[in-house]
Amino acid sequence: MPQDRLTQALPKRGKSRSAHQNSRHHAGSMMMARLRWTARRTLRAKTFGSIGPEPLEVRRHALRIHVDPSGADSIAFPSDAYVVIVHGSNGMADGERLEYSFIRPDGSVLSGLWLQWDATTQCWTNQSGFSSCGPYPFWTMIEGYPVNCDQTGFWTAQIFDNGVLVVTLPFMLTRDGAPVAITSPTDNQLVQLLQQTYTASDPVHFSATTSAGGSISWSAALSYQTGAGYPSPKLTDTRTFTTTASGVVHDETYQSLGGQVKVTAQTTTSDGSTVKDCATFYVEGPDNIDPNLTTNQLVASYTSSASRSYPSDGTPNLLTGVAMHEGTYHQFWTVLSTPTPNEDLFGLYSKFGIAAQWPHESYDKGTHIGLMMVKTTASAAWNWLTNINTGMGVFRMRLATWIDCLFLLAYPLIHGR
Incomplete structure (x- = not known):
């Protein structure tokens, strides 16, 4: 949670509590005035025990939208949104620690608060490491995590008291x-890369x-790396x-590259604030x-090699054998491919059941x-023609080295030495 949000939640020593904070503090129990849904509607208060949730809310500028903790509801987070747990504690012991986590729809966990x-x-x-001091062992804690541009769907908020789960709260986030x-x-x-001999995408439409x-x-940020961290x-x-x-639609084409693309679209509202979606x-x-x-x-790559030091009538299908042995004749591979599946990059299969076609990784x-199992570079991964030409270059270099070694071994025999 950003420091300024904690500062707002916990006043400094000697600082008076706000009216809504004063209304919430009672010995032994906690009366929680639920947050306003609209300017015309204020929901009724509800009492919880010594540790319990207040309404979970999303903060967007000055607007607060909450979900009733008694059941799942829907929350919209169009911009600058925080999922915030607000709850009270009564009679906190010295060293007592409250931890917060949020479980995404895909099962991944946001924790560390x-x-x-x-x-x-x-x-x-x-x-x-930020502290707020004062004689308030019974206080309203507010902790949260930014969720705009995060996953939509059913989430779960959790509160742990000294490692013991005390609150589980389901909710839904929508846009x-x-x-x-x-x-x-x-x-x-x-x-998919389907154009220009399988090296370029169709135009990708960007519209909001x-x-x-x-x-x-707009910003569209692409990234890619193999499971071993290459390139x-x-x-x-x-x-x-x-x-x-x-x-309005804007088109972008991707040539000889691929991976995950995180997109952000933002604009300015009439009050000057920035709003965004992802x-x-x-x-x-x-x-x-x-x-x-x-x-x-x-x-063609084999027979057109200009610097070959071996007969021009050599085996024309030699590279096809190399490609079958090295890359099983596939430039792209999935997490379901056999005998050796690709890594589940970005967790697409484990999270969403999507078996994407990523560049074929070595064991x-x-x-x-790729096809020729050359050292991983961006171009060798995403352009199968480059992969073949790179493999041809490696093959040519190794063959030339082998011929040189053979000559050095044969020279003494030829000359009687």
């Missing part, structure tokens, strides 16, 4: 009614609607552009490159890549 009470110093301390909403591309959309009425600024540094490609109004899509390889096309390219999780 905590508050700890020191009775000697009369201070609360959080995970960032309904956002001031800016990306309509294309969509989350987990797959874009906005009620703010202004232009929309190093990772392949990145960040593009920025602007669409002039709600619903989506994540993936650029993958084709389901299958025509084997005949692969064979023709391998033969050691991708120090080498």
Whole structure:
């Protein structure tokens, strides 16, 4: 939780509590005035025991939207949103520690948020080392995590008291009614390299609607790395552009590269604040490159090599054998491919059941890549033609070295030495 949010939640020594904070503090129990849903509606108060949740809320500028802790509800987080747990504690012991976590829809956990009470110093301390002091062993704690541009769907909030789970609260996050909403591309959309001999994508459409009425600024940040961490540094490609109004489409094409693309669209509202929406899509390889096309390219690369030091009438299908042995004739591979599956990059299969076509990794999780299993580079991973030419270069170099060694061994025999 950012320091300024904790500062707002816990006043400094000697600082008076706000009216709503005063209304919540009672010995032995806690009366919690629920947060206002709209300017016209204030929900009734409810009493909990010594440790219990207040309404879980999303903060967006000055607006607070809550979900009733008695059951799952829906929360919209169009911009600058925090999922916030607000709850009270009664009679905190010295050193008692409250920890908070949020479980995403895909099962991953956001954790590391905590508050700890020191009775000697009369201070609360959080995970960032920030402290707020005062004689308040019974206090309202607020902790949260930024969730705009995070996963939509059912989440679960949890509170642990000295490691013991004391609160479990389900809720749902949506992007309904956002001031800016990306309509294309969509989350987990797959874009394949199908054009220009399987080296380029079709145009990817970027479009968003906005009620703010202004232009929309975009960022599309691509990244890729094998399971073993190659290429190093990772392949990145960040593009920025602007669409002039709600619903306007901008196209981008991806050539000889792929991976995860995190997209952000943001605009400015009438009050001058910035609002944004996000989506994540993936650029993958084709389901299958025509084997005949692969064979023709391998033969052409071999027979057209200008610096060959071996007979021009050599074995024209030599590289096809290399490609079958090294990469099983596949530039791209999935987590379900056999006999050795690819790594589940970005957790797409484990989280969403999506078996994407990633560059075919070597058995050691991708120090080498593709048809010819050459050393992993961005171009060798995402352009199968480059992979073949690189493999041909390696083959030519090794053959020349072998011929030189053979000559050195044969020279004494030829000359009687």
